[in-house]
Amino acid sequence: MTIRECYSMLNGDYDDVIGRLRSERLVQKFLLKFLADGSYELLFRSLGEGNAQEAFRAAHTIKGMCQNLSFTALERSASALTETLRGGELAGYEPHLSAVKEDYERTVAAIKAYAENPES
């Protein structure tokens, strides 16, 4: 699988990311780092504990990473969730959260598929 194929599977914009980071090696490196980031788990844990502040931060971090990596789909849903959580109230975020969940799982699946069988 090529990185471009991986991007098309996770609904990202490969041309955009390569235009900004300028090197396939870097894109690959950060793609794999994305798997190691704990923000997604933190998001769910904070929501479970009712910690709106921490949940907002976690969503914000996911949004930031997606912007860096041009994960268009996940960035859009993470961004919507971030805005809902920004006020510090835990209300009405559920539909955004399930969108994030769906996009995140697709993204992770794509990266894993690529990691198992990378080609350039």
Place this chain on the structure above:
Amino acid sequence: MRQEQSKEKILIVDDSEMNRSILADMLADEFGVTEAEDGEAALAILAERGSEFSLVLLDIVMPKKDGFEVLGEMNRTRLIEDLPVIMVSAETAPAQIERAYELGATDFIMRPFDASIVHRRVLNTIFLYTKQRKLIDIIESQINEKEQNSSMMVDILSHIVEFRNGESGLHILHVRTITDFLLRKLVRKTDRYPVSEGDIPIIAMASALHDIGKIGIDDKILNKPGKLTDEEYAVMKTHSMIGAKMLDGLYAHKDNPLVKYAYEICRWHHERWDGRGYPDGLKGDEIPISAQIVSLADVYDALTSERVYKPPFSPETAKEMILTGKCGTFNPLLLECLSDEFDNIREALSQNVSENAVRREIRNYADAALYSKGVRASDRTLRLLDYERMKYNFFADLTEEIQFEYNVSENILKLSARGAKKFGVPQEIVDPANEPRFKTQLGENWFGNLSKYLSEMTPAAPEFRHECELRVGGELRWYDVIMRVTWTDDASPTIESVIGKLVDIHDTHIAFDELREKSIRDPLTGLLNREGAGEDLAEKLSKFPEHKYAVAVFDIDSFKSANDVYGHLFGDKVLREVSERLIHSTRVHDLCARIGGDEFLIVFEYDTDIHPIIARVFKSLCGKVDAFDLTVSMGVVEMTEKEQEFEELFRKADVALYVSKNAGKAAYRFYESSMEE
């Protein structure tokens, strides 16, 4: 390894490891990178070794302490003044960005960022700050050296006088010490005299020159072992006026405080409080306070020193003689100061008996200049002048500046050798404004306006400076031109000559322009931002106050839902499309800006009727972008003569915009005062 050490250091603060790592990868080749995972960690690093860093890249949303708290703390410790901070954040709300700038952030980079832009902005910022820091260092060290040098020159000069007087060499040092003590006491006692703390070392230094006029007195009189005749005494008395004239001859330095105080001291250190002194018979506080003090110090030290005609008096006796009026008459306030400081002065003078190393060195200089008694004063003066010239050239070389001198009546311009070589013109140029080669190289920008500048000069404000582009080896470079005018010394002064220097400021100038351009532009659309719009409008108004203007503010209807439905990338596309349409439908002298998320501003300049113009622009802004049906709501206000404040115009246009929004969007309204309710 040396190169490794000289790398500029950057501190990256972001809670996401990936974000830090992306930035670090972009910059690690050229910079030393340190990472901090939240605001608290960053502040700990900065507190410990903040001065090591050349730049901070700072995220906003972080645990423990966020980016604003870091900026706040950096303000409190004033670190922000020396260490530039670039914000890197996904925040797009104008209020957040505004707040970061208000807290002293230098720049703001939005995520997602482009590697080359980050790189360029980091370089620019570091470059600008380093340059500034270096300039400050250069200036500080020059001032220090200059002060040390003038102090040494004063010591050399005064030693020459002493040498010729056959005095011990300690007299000058004593007078200086006593002057210092008395002055410090005096300024604490009273504010009657215009002397500040900063003047004290200058007056003390100037005191060393009190007898330089004795250079002009014949050896035979000066060193006569016996008592002077009346005629000889009359000649001797002229030394105070001779010294004053020598200093008055230092025309170019006449505003220098050292020269000014030295003049007062030379001329009036033999005046008396009761008016019976010489040369002018001044009385009481007609005598400048500097001269009063040196006079007292001079008498005290003469009394306590051995002379051919008398043994030394003890400090106590000398004090009594002065206080009781047996030896001169003085300002009662100064007598108080002498009583108060007596113990300190006695102590300090007893320690001065042995010369310190520095002074010995100075003595060697002076002895070398005076190794034979036959050396004439004019030779010594020439030596000293030579020394001054060498010193000046040395400093000028350090800063790579180019000096020039323009004699107005002869209409001749002289450039320093370095300058002539650099610009490829002769060193001496007759009639520079019309000399063809000079004119094409330098003339238009530099000399073209000279006569205009000169007509605006007055003796009270003889300096002026301006920046202009000069041609160096086929390339135009920015120079700072600093000039000073000298005037003839008669009743109706005219300009005699212009001296000055040219300093190459090209790199700083360009970097500054680039940064400034960035700070007033919206990176997404390339339109002006709000700050830029405000400045541009103010400039327009001051240049063409008689023109007619109207301010329009509009935003994109249902922009938020377009974002939600089609995503942020599409939102950006819409914003770019709007700015394209805006540029095409307005004219060059109209001013277009993106002032917030989806909010835009236009300032129209028009002749007769604004209404058809608004109708046309409004129409061309609306229309589909892909599937999105783009319409805008707009508010317009016409500028009146009374109402010219940008913020107020902006507010009124916003009120009108709000009315058209409420009336169902996709429309424009002109502001009316009835809308305010």
